[in-house]
Amino acid sequence: MVHLAAQLLCLSVLVLLQVPEDALCARFLVILPTHVKSHFIMLEPYLKALIARQHELVVVSHFPQKEPVAHYTDISLEDSLTTSSSETGLSIEHVQSLKNPLLNAINLAKYGTHTCETVLSHPSVKKLIVSDEKFDVVVNEIFHTDCFLPFAYKFKAISIGISTSVLMPWANDRFGNPDNPSYIPNIFTPHSDQMNFIERIENVLTSVLYKIIYHFFSDCPTQQLVREHFGQDIPDLAELAMNTSLLLVNSHFSLNAPRPLVPSVVEIGGLHIPKPKPLPQHLQEYLDGAAHGVIYFSLGSMLQSKTLPDDKRDAFLQAFSELPHHILWKWEADELPGQPKNVLTEKWCPQSDILRHPNVLVFLSHGGLLGALEAAYYGVPVVGIPFYGDQRTNLANLGARGMAIQLQYNNITKQSVLDALHTVLYQPRYLENARRTSHIFRDRPQSALDTAVFWTEYVIRHGGAPHLQSAAVKLAWYQYLLIDVLTLMLGSVLISLLAVRKLIRVLLSSKKVPKEKDKQR
Numbered sequence: 270m271v272h273l274a275a276q277l278l279c280l281s282v283l284v285l286l287q288v289p290e291d292a293l294c295a296r297f298l299v300i301l302p303t304h305v306k307s308h309f310i311m312l313e314p315y316l317k318a319l320i321a322r323q324h325e326l327v328v329v330s331h332f333p334q335k336e337p338v339a340h341y342t343d344i345s346l347e348d349s350l351t352t353s354s355s356e357t358g359l360s361i362e363h364v365q366s367l368k369n370p371l372l373n374a375i376n377l378a379k380y381g382t383h384t385c386e387t388v389l390s391h392p393s394v395k396k397l398i399v400s401d402e403k404f405d406v407v408v409n410e411i412f413h414t415d416c417f418l419p420f421a422y423k424f425k426a427i428s429i430g431i432s433t434s435v436l437m438p439w440a441n442d443r444f445g446n447p448d449n450p451s452y453i454p455n456i457f458t459p460h461s462d463q464m465n466f467i468e469r470i471e472n473v474l475t476s477v478l479y480k481i482i483y484h485f486f487s488d489c490p491t492q493q494l495v496r497e498h499f500g501q502d503i504p505d506l507a508e509l510a511m512n513t514s515l516l517l518v519n520s521h522f523s524l525n526a527p528r529p530l531v532p533s534v535v536e537i538g539g540l541h542i543p544k545p546k547p548l549p550q551h552l553q554e555y556l557d558g559a560a561h562g563v564i565y566f567s568l569g570s571m572l573q574s575k576t577l578p579d580d581k582r583d584a585f586l587q588a589f590s591e592l593p594h595h596i597l598w599k600w601e602a603d604e605l606p607g608q609p610k611n612v613l614t615e616k617w618c619p620q621s622d623i624l625r626h627p628n629v630l631v632f633l634s635h636g637g638l639l640g641a642l643e644a645a646y647y648g649v650p651v652v653g654i655p656f657y658g659d660q661r662t663n664l665a666n667l668g669a670r671g672m673a674i675q676l677q678y679n680n681i682t683k684q685s686v687l688d689a690l691h692t693v694l695y696q697p698r699y700l701e702n703a704r705r706t707s708h709i710f711r712d713r714p715q716s717a718l719d720t721a722v723f724w725t726e727y728v729i730r731h732g733g734a735p736h737l738q739s740a741a742v743k744l745a746w747y748q749y750l751l752i753d754v755l756t757l758m759l760g761s762v763l764i765s766l767l768a769v770r771k772l773i774r775v776l777l778s779s780k781k782v783p784k785e786k787d788k789q790r
């Protein structure tokens with residue numbers, strides 16, 4: 270009934286506003302359970318674009334809108350977790366402990382289970398589970414848990430997935446998407462698509478390891494939790510996963526390694542990049558007034574650069590004080606001890622508009638994906654200090670485009686900072702490659718945002734678009750890898766060889782008989 274009223278309202282709005290009659294007025298349930306601000310930043314423009322197309326949204330997230338937005342209803346999870354790393358940020362010391370790939374994989378999967386448990390136990394979400402609301406589409410993040418797929422099943426809605434990073438290893442099978450580790454770098458390795466023998470071994474092992482750990486530490490416990498909360502008759506999550514109509518993934522072949530994608534997996538890298546906005550006046554003046562150009566330094570929204578150990582912080586400051594450039598540093602504290610004259614600190618930076626400024630010559634970054642995409646979009650060379658997660662692979666991709674070099678955290682000294690900055694500042698090829706990458710990145714038939722909206726509405730128009738589904742989804746693994754066919758073929762060859770051998774033997778022995786007769790004569 271609510272649904273019908275909403276449809277009528279929507280249609281009347283259409284008539285009044287003379288919105289194009291192709292508007293679909295679908296009702297979306299969007300579930301963004303990850304308590305990481307950059308994930309929300311990445312998706313917000315998509316959500317706003319859906320509203321602009323007259324869709325109606327109910328959004329479950331930790332980041333409710335500050336002001337009411339028409340056609341947008343928040344189900345806020347703000348109060349669901351006692352400690353919020355999104356508010357306090359992550360300390361450098363903490364992320365240093367995430368470098369071990371095995372622990373990192375287990376952490377991520379356990380974080381998925383933890384997210385599942387806390388979000389499903391949230392009173393508003395419990396209410397939603399037993400509600401008789403109607404939704405046409407359920408949007409889920411494909412990241413560290415499949416916990417919320419049953420919502421699409423429950424509401425008999427079309428299921429859409431969003432990957433705020435490049436594809437997770439477990440995101441491929443459900444679409445039958447090719448994921449050959451010989452040339453497709455795993456998100457958790459430090460490699461681009463150019464891998465030597467040893468790197469390919471590492472790539473294969475990482476893929477297998479992460480999938481196994483995901484299965485045992487996220488999939489299995491999640492399956493249990495889901496049955497507890499949604500009821501025992503919920504199909505297996507793996508089965509629900511195969512019913513995902515579309516996956517929008519935050520990558521683009523101009524920056525990330527080119528790879529084959531089935532038609533239901535669509536790259537929308539760059540979607541989050543906002544329309545240019547004027548900078549705050551003091552920043553505009555600071556950037557305009559930099560006769561030698563600007564170095565922009567930010568470790569992103571989660572990592573707190575104020576938690577850098579004193580020696581590393583001083584290494585940066587000493588290096589900066591020897592440069593003629595202006596340095597803009599996203600620094601979260603009021604005071605920066607030993608701050609040189611040419612350094613300006615800001616607690617929060619409008620990063621995209623800063624990188625757009627022509628005086629910005631280098632982006633000193635941790636290699637987060639959003640920043641990497643913005644650097645590619647605006648053609649700014651990068652000096653990257655990778656810490657955890659996908660940062661190594663993002664920097665490897667920028668490096669493969671010739672627009673970035675890396676500085677290892679353990680090797681940070683005044684000299685290594687200066688060496689890295691000098692390399693990128695004074696070797697023109699970094700800027701040239703960054704400019705070229707930018708041209709390629711922007712050269713598309715449709716903007717990333719329009720692409721995302723188009724494919725979303727496409728699967729709605731075609732009732733979930735089952736025609737997009739690759740037949741690979743339905744094959745058993747040994748069929749997919751053609752092991753059954755190969756077994757038959759090898760078997761046939763083997764049997765033929767044996768038969769030929771037998772035949773030769775028979776022929777030889779039948780020849781022998783007359784020979785013996787010859788001897789007798």
Ligand SMILES: *[C@@H]1O[C@H](CO)[C@@H](O)[C@H](O)[C@H]1NC(C)=O
Nearest residue numbers: 422426427504509512732733
């Ligand atoms: C798959 O999705 C369609 C709608 O797109 C729905 O009708 C069907 O019941 C779903 N099947 C499962 C197993 O979720």
Ligand SMILES: *[C@@H]1O[C@H](CO)[C@@H](O)[C@H](O)[C@H]1NC(C)=O
Nearest residue numbers: 676677680684685686688689
């Ligand atoms: C450490 O920094 C020095 C000075 O810039 C550089 O020569 C060296 O190659 C770096 N080592 C590593 C492992 O990156």
